[in-house]
Amino acid sequence: MASITYYACEDYTEDFDVPPPSTVSSFEFVASNNLIPPDEVTFYNRCVVPERAGSPTFYWDFDDGSTLETTDTAAVKHTFTEEGAFNVSLVVKTSVGDSSRFSAKVKLTDQLVGDTLFKEDFEGINLIPSDWELVNVDGNTPDNPNYGTMADSAWIVVYSSTFEGNVALGNSFYNPEAGADDWMILPAVTLGDNSILTWNAMSLTTSGNYPDSYQIYVSTSSQDIDGCMENGVVFRVNDEQVGEDVGGDGIAYHQVNLSQFAGQSVYVAFRLMTPFPGGDRLAIDNITIIQP
Numbered sequence: 001m002a003s004i005t006y007y008a009c010e011d012y013t014e015d016f017d018v019p020p021p022s023t024v025s026s027f028e029f030v031a032s033n034n035l036i037p038p039d040e041v042t043f044y045n046r047c048v049v050p051e052r053a054g055s056p057t058f059y060w061d062f063d064d065g066s067t068l069e070t071t072d073t074a075a076v077k078h079t080f081t082e083e084g085a086f087n088v089s090l091v092v093k094t095s096v097g098d099s100s101r102f103s104a105k106v107k108l109t110d111q112l113v114g115d116t117l118f119k120e121d122f123e124g125i126n127l128i129p130s131d132w133e134l135v136n137v138d139g140n141t142p143d144n145p146n147y148g149t150m151a152d153s154a155w156i157v158v159y160s161s162t163f164e165g166n167v168a169l170g171n172s173f174y175n176p177e178a179g180a181d182d183w184m185i186l187p188a189v190t191l192g193d194n195s196i197l198t199w200n201a202m203s204l205t206t207s208g209n210y211p212d213s214y215q216i217y218v219s220t221s222s223q224d225i226d227g228c229m230e231n232g233v234v235f236r237v238n239d240e241q242v243g244e245d246v247g248g249d250g251i252a253y254h255q256v257n258l259s260q261f262a263g264q265s266v267y268v269a270f271r272l273m274t275p276f277p278g279g280d281r282l283a284i285d286n287i288t289i290i291q292p
Contacts, residue, residue, distance in 0.1 A: 022048075022050070022098070022100070023047070023048065023049050023050065023053050023056070023092060023094055023098040023099065023100045024047060024048040024100055024102075025047050025090050025091060025092045025100035025101055025102035026046040026047055026048070026090075026102045027043050027044055027045055027046050027047070027088075027090050027102060027104070028043070028044045028046055029041050029042060029043045029044065029088070029104070029106060030042050030044070033257075035106070035107065035108045035109065036108065036109070036110060036112060036196075036255065037080055037081055037082050037083050037108045037110065038079055038080065038081045039079065039080055039108060040077055040078070040079045041077070041078055041079070041080060041106060042075050042076075042077050043060070043075060043076050043077070043078065043088070043090075044075045045058060045073045045074070045075065045076070045090070047073070047090070047092045047100070047102075049092065049094060049098075052096070053094040053095075053096055053098045054094045054095030054096040054098075055071065055094065055095045056071065056073075056092050056093065056094045056095075057069065057070075057071050057092070057093050057094075058070050058071070058072075058073075058090060058091070058092050059090070059091040059092075059093070060076060060078075060088070060089075060090055061088065061089045061090075061091075062078050062080070062086060062088050063086040063087045063088055063089070064080060064081075064082070064084075064086055066078060080106070080108050082108070083108045083109050083110050084107075084108060085105050085106070085107045085108075086105070086106045086107075086108070087103055087104075087105055088103060088104055088105070088106050089101060089102065089103035090102050090103070110253050110255075112196060112198065112255075112288075112290045112292055113290075113292065114290045114291050114292035115192070115290065115291045116288065116289070116290055117189050117190070117191065117192070117195060117289040117290065117291055118186070118189045118287070118288065118289040119286075119287070119288045119289075120186075120286075120287045120288075121165070121166075121285060121286050121287075122157050122165070122166035122167055122168055122285065123165055123166055125157055125166070126157055126166075127156075127157055128153070128155055128156065128157060128168065128184065129187075131187040132184060132185060132186055132187060133183070133184075133185040133223045133224065133267075134153055134154040134155055134182075134183065134184055134185075135154060135182070135183040135185070135224075135225060136150070136153070136154035136182055136183075137181035137182065137183065137225075138174075138178065138179065138180055138181040138182065140174040140178050140180070141174060141175065142171040142173060142174060142175075143173045143174055143175035144171070144173060147169070147171045147281075150169075150170075150171045150182075154170070154182040154183060154184065155168050155169065155170050155182060155184045155270075155272075156168075156169050157169070160204070160283055160285075162202065162204070162243055162250075162251065162283075163200070163202075163251065163283060163285050165285070166285075167283040167284060167285040168184060168270075168283070168284045168285070168287075169204075169281055169282070169283055169284075170182050170184070170212070170214070170270075170272035170281070170282045170284070171272075171280075171281050171282075172212055172272060172274035172278050172279040172280060172281070172282065173210070173278055173279065173280045173281065174278055177276060177277045177278045178276055178278065179273075179274065179275045179276040179278065180212075180272045180273060180274045180278070180279070181271070181272070181273060182271070182272040183225060183228075183269055183270070183271050183272075184269065184270045184271075184272075184284075185219070185223050185224070185228065185267050185268070185269040185270075186267060186268045186269070186287070187223070187267070188223065188265045188266065188267055189265070189266060189267075189268070189289055190263075190264070190265045190266075191258055191261055191262055191263065191264055191265075191266060191289070191291070192262065192263070192291035193259065193262045193263070193291075194257065194259045194262070194291065194292060195257075195258045195259070195261075195262070195289055195290065195291050196255055196256065196257055196258065196289070196290050196291075196292065197216070197255065197256045197258055197268060197287075197288070197289050198253070198254065198255040198256075198286070198287075198288045198289075198290065199253075199254055199284055199285065199286055199287045199288065200251050200252065200253055200254075200284070200285045200286045201214075201237070201240050201251070201252050201254060201282065201283060201284050201285070202240060202241060202242065202243060202248075202250065202251045202252060202282075202283050203239075203240045203241065203242045203248075203279065203280060203281070203282055203283075204242075204243070204280060204281040204282070204283050205242050205243075205246065205279065205280040205281070206246065206280070207246060208242045208243070208246030208247045208248060210278065210279045210280040211239040211240050211241070211242055211279060211280075212239075212240050212272060212274045212279035212280065212281070212282035213236075213237060213238045213239055213240065213272075213273055213274050213275065213279070214236075214237050214240070214270060214271055214272045214273055214274070214282060215233045215234075215235065215236050215237070215270075215271045215273055216233070216234045216235035216236075216256060216268065216269065216270060216271075217229070217231065217232070217233060217234060217268070217269040217271060218231055218234050218258065218261055218266050218267070218268055218269070219231065219266060219267040219269065220261060220264050220265075220266055222267070223267045225269075227267065228267070228269045228271075234256060234258075235254070235256045237254065240252060240282060251285075258289070268287075268289070270284055
């Protein structure tokens with residue numbers, strides 16, 4: 001019969017102590033606006049600080065010029081106002097000299113991702129689509145003879161070299177000078193739970209001195225002014241930015257959350273409302289409604 005030999009293992013735990021727990025820096029974050037600026041982001045402190053390490057201090061760096069020092073483990077909030085990739089870091093230092101650092105990238109972008117419920121970029125067409133409603137309330141005659149037809153149509157489709165494509169154009173440069181009141185009401189769109197309206201815009205003044213102002217309305221009843229007025233102004237733009245060549249910032253990007261109309265069939269309206277003594281021309285492009 002074969003013999004089996006057993007060997008006893010030496011107990012090394014008598015010679016080596018179990019290391020104490022370490023201080024560990026960590027956090028998680030949740031965005032409130034789908035990481036679309038401006039967005040208030042909540043950062044949850046997940047640091048591990050053992051008792052033997054003493055009292056901790058937390059140093060937040062949001063990588064946009066803003067920092068925060070606190071001894072509180074509660075969540076912190078920070079609003080990012082611009083798009084970009086921000087390397088947010090959290091350093092924890094304790095009263096006995098321990099320290100640990102953790103960082104994570106927070107990327108904000110103006111480009112929404114989701115289901116497109118509506119989109120019009122005016123390419124391939126030379127007239128405002130027939131299922132849109134145009135209402136020229138002011139009845140004024142444009143000063144520029146190139147836009148004479150706007151005395152009837154309120155908005156037209158034109159090519160813009162600045163946008164490098166077609167745009168919807170509203171006119172507010174009249175002779176004699178007067179305030180504008182021109183409506184462009186989109187066809188019905190059924191919204192989701194958190195639908196977002198976005199568009200690009202710029203005042204096409206050649207001097208920079210005559211920017212346009214306008215308002216956004218949402219009708220839940222009918223594709224007309226009365227329906228839009230029922231819910232009042234949803235968003236207002238005073239003195240839309242102008243081109244870089246005349247001292248402005250160029251084409252603007254806007255977005256409006258339409259969650260207050262969730263699940264409803266709505267008509268979105270753009271109302272050019274430049275007051276006396278008048279503006280010039282307003283360009284609207286890339287009107288989009290997205291369900292993130």
